[in-house]
Amino acid sequence: MEDPMKWTTDEIVKQLCHFIILYTTAECPVPDQSTCLSLESVIRQQGTTGANLLEDANTEISQVMGRQSYVCIVRLLRSKSTSYQHKIAIKGVQSCQIEDTTAAGEGRKRRRVEPQSIQLSTAPSYARNEREQTWFHLMHWENGNTYSDPEESMDDDEEADEDQDEDDSEEEADEDDDDITEEDAVNPEIPRKGKLSSEEIIRIMNDCIDKYTEDWEPGKDQEEDYITDAAILLENAIRSGQQKLLVTKNQAKIDWLRSRLDATGDRIFAEAWSREEALRRQCRALEETVNQLQEAEWLLAIYQSGAVENRPTSSASVPDIIDLGSGSDSSDDREDIVSVHSPEPKSARPTIEEFVESDLQPTPTRPITVISDNPGQASIRSISEWDWESLIEKKDRKRIVMKVINEMSVEKREMIRTRINNVRKHDLVAEIPACINMFRQSGGTNMKMRGVLPRDLPKIMAFTRLFLCWWLAGNYFDTDAKEWRMEDLAEALDGGSQDRNIFYDWVRHVFNNTFSLESCSKPFAPSQAEIIVISDDED
Incomplete structure (x- = not known):
């Protein structure tokens, strides 16, 4: 991860509005989709950068995120920013004051310097930052985890005083021990800062x-x-x-x-x-x-076992009852055959034999459906269990698109989500034919689109490749389609095919429901419809 101090506005939007890793690491609530949209609007409107976020008190962002979440995230980012810690650490270092200059008899200049006592601190001293003095006291953590509002603990502010006391930085040292940059975690040669090896x-x-x-x-x-x-x-x-x-x-x-x-x-x-x-x-x-x-x-282990024959079943229990009245001395392994297929007239025991015959008939196999008939009710959990071969065979476009979205990287999924939320439908669907022509003409090299910035090209390509999966009913997100299929697609789009609009509406619906930010934070939770289906299968 790049130093948070150097983050651009786009990177801040991506980390705070599209990813949940910062919220889970900081142990604060993950915002819902509406909050993320409002937060992104505020960040882009202000042009907030990493330096602004870490150094300035932004009341608008705090109001949208919630004060506690805002404080948690900023504190976490500061602990991971080596640039910020270095900047705070050297704030106490001041150059020596030169009072005057005198010349010795030989003409050599002498400078009279007044020594000054300068207090240095290896740990970041947040109290020295004048811009933060109005709000940083809200960042007090009790026992390193629990947020404490000073207005609710006015009678007990000894720990808050210790946080701001430069001579007693034990608690801040502990926090430094509990934080580690990503480079330290990846590079085994860098010793860990914590006390535990x-x-x-x-x-x-x-x-x-x-x-x-x-x-x-x-x-x-x-x-x-x-x-x-x-x-x-x-x-x-x-x-x-x-x-x-x-x-x-x-x-x-x-x-x-x-x-x-x-x-x-x-x-x-x-x-x-x-x-x-x-x-x-x-x-x-x-x-x-x-x-x-x-x-x-x-x-x-249960479903892979084939030992069901060794266990008594309901089908085997009924012939035992019939044998009790028949007085048959047949062996156990022929017990079922004798009792069921006995030439005894039906009138002797019509009810029992009828029940046995119907019970021994194989139960009609219910249609094996991976989920309910409505793919919009599927959860991320069930999507991961869908079989690619079956989806492609049935040309199930809706489920194919959902399967591709589920298997793509988080970065690409969030990039498409941002694209859908920030770009008008008309512009998005209009970019698809142009991108298809680029694929055909470039042959996979020197990808360029007229009037498109290089930074926007990967976003357009990702959305277009998702459309290829829809149109060709297969996984073409990371695989190139055959040339003749691309030509057919280009001709169909030039002929005014409305598939782009249907595709856009479905993808937007999927991102707002199945792959919403809340659902992505709990990817294994089944939907209500799936709970009913699973319960019915196991009864």
């Missing part, structure tokens, strides 16, 4: 994960009607014809959860920790992922 951090994180794993059990944190009987789950899967589908879904879920666990662990490890208690408290963020991973592995 890398080995200790890894050991503590593994201890927490092991504890969460041992504490998990089937049905933990689930509803009361959650089925924990492995035999029933496997039988239901086989009878419904969805055993293979459930295996595939849980395999995909396990892969996603493992990558999520690794990413969260990497973020925790990248920080420097001085206290084991604080690290263990932060590791609680891993507990939910560990629980979901254990559940998915447990379900996968």
Whole structure:
């Protein structure tokens, strides 16, 4: 990450309005979409840069974000900015005052210098910044985590005085220990600032994960009607014809959860920790992922097993009842055959035999649908489980676009979101044919569009490639389409095809709902419609 002090307005908009990593790291609430749009408008209107954000008290941004979130984010960025810390550290250094100049007898000039006592501080002394004296006292943190409003704690301001006292900077030193730049986290040769070594951090994180794993059990944190009987789950899967589908879904879920666990662990490890208690408290963020991973592995083991024949089923229990009255001495392995296919007249036991015959008939397999009929009700979780081969075979354009958006990088997804929010529909759809012609003429090299700035070209290309996925019903976001298909597309667009408008409306709907900022912050939460479908499958 570039030094926050050097951020441009676009970078600030991207970090504060399109990404959630700063909010999660600072442990403050993630703003909703309307707040992000208002915040972006204020930042662009003021032309706020990284230096402005870190050095000046911006009341408008504070009002939009909320005072507590604003204070948290600014404090976090200051701790990660080496330029800001260096600037604050050298503010106390002043050049010596030269009073006058005299000439010695030999003509050599002598300067009389008055020594001055200058107090230096290795830790940033925020109190020296005059522009911040009116509001920086709001940045007091109790125990390094909890925000404390001085108006609510007027009777207890000893800790606030210690923050502003240059002679007692113990708390600020602790905060420096808990902060580490991204370069330090990436470069193993740079020693960590925290008191806990890398080995200790890894050991503590593994201890927490092991504890969460041992504490998990089937049905933990689930509803009361959650089925924990492995035999029933496997039988239901086989009878419904969805055993293979459930295996595939849980395999995909396990892969996603493992990558999520690794990413969260990497973020925790990248920080420097001085206290084991604080690290263990932060590791609680891993507990939910560990629980979901254990559940998915447990379900996968059940659905992959083929031992359902060794368990008593409802179909096998009925012939046992029939044999009680028949007095048959047949062996167990022929019990079902004798009882069901006995030549005994139907009139002898019409009701029982009719029930057995219908029960032994294979249950009609329900249509295997990955989600409900309305793709707009799908969640990010279910999208990750969609099968590319099936989507391409059915030419399901809507789901293909959603699948591509889900698999693209966060930077590209947020770039497209910003483009949709800031550029008019007419201009966006008009850029698509021009970009298609550029693809055809350039052959993948020397990409240029007339009247388009180089910085805007990647944004136009990303949106156009997403349209290619829609039009060609495949994953062409990172793959070039064949030349003849591009020619057909260009002719159709020149002929006035309305697909661009339909595509734009769908993408905008998807970004406002399925891939909203709130949904992206909780990518594994199912939608209400999917909760009903999943519950029906497992009953």
